[in-house]
Amino acid sequence: MEFTSEQRLDDDVVEREFTLGEIPGTLWMPGSASAAVPLVLMAHNNGLPKNEPRLVARARHTAARGYAVASIDAAGCGSRPRSAADDQARADLRKAMQAGEPVDEIFESFIGPLVDKAVPDWRTALDALLALPEIDGPVGYSGWTAVGIHLAVTEPRIAAAGFFAGGYVPLAQREEARQLTIPLLFLLQWDDQGNPRQRALDLFDAFGSKEKTLHANVGGHTGTPWFELEDGGRFYDRHLK
Known part of the structure; x- marks a missing residue:
């Protein structure tokens, strides 16, 4: 892991850019930490970059609460190279969703492989991050x-x-959701046109965890209330500190 830049932000959070082979990433740390802190891995949806404003806002808020927070551009995501076929699949997926047409076939052929490629990069980043003296487990x-x-x-x-x-x-x-046993917090936007409500409820029901919590709020995909960050912080405090 090679750190390429560092800056202290106005909320006393230190932001450090890094590269790990072909993987670019960002690490946010609480500026006042005196001992190793727990780690939260933060991933955005469907290939958006690690510097997407909503993700950065969540990351800084979580770091200010006393966590190391890391995000990467995994394979096929953000600034990483992607094929013309991937770009066409994204366009086809958006077009079909906007038109209210069936998207399952496009979704499976595109998102399935994207997930398979992304997870090894996240595990590589996790190995490197936990090797840093200022970060310790557990991991969220x-x-x-x-x-x-x-x-x-x-x-x-x-x-x-x-x-x-x-x-x-x-x-x-x-x-795989049935195999999960860790504590879960599941956020659902009730009026999210891009994520069918019943499918999300069925997925929540499928999770194998004994401790799982569903928070549903009215509004569209990007309308998650800011107070959910506070609730999420308390969730991580219970299980990571």
Whole structure:
């Protein structure tokens, strides 16, 4: 892991950019930490970059609460190279969803492989991050549901997870959801046109965890209330500190 920049932000959070081979990432740390802190991995949905404003806001808020927070551009995501076929699949998926047409076939053929490629990069980043003296376990996850399910099932160091949306999740991850046993916080926007409500509720029901909590709020995909960050912080405090 090579750190390429560092800056102290106005909320006493230190932001450090890094590269790990071909993987670019960002690490946010509480500026006043005097000992090693727990880690939260934060992933955005469907290939958006690690510097997407909503993700950065969540990351800084969580770091200010006393956590190391890391995000990466996994394979096929953000600034990483992607094929013309991937770009066409994204366009086809958006077009079909906007038109109210069936999207399952496009979704499975595109998102399924994207999840499979992303998780090894997240595990590589996790290895490098936990080797830093200022970071210690346990580890939490926050963000993209499909990646989070696959990562949590294959990575025993993930102790708790917060998932967003969850209406469209590949069939493989819907099956894996039954294997999850860690504490979960599942956020659902009730009027999210891009994530069918019933599918999200069915997924929540499928999770094998004995401790799982569903928070549903009115509004569209990007309308998650800010107070959910506070509730999410308390969730991680219970399980990571």
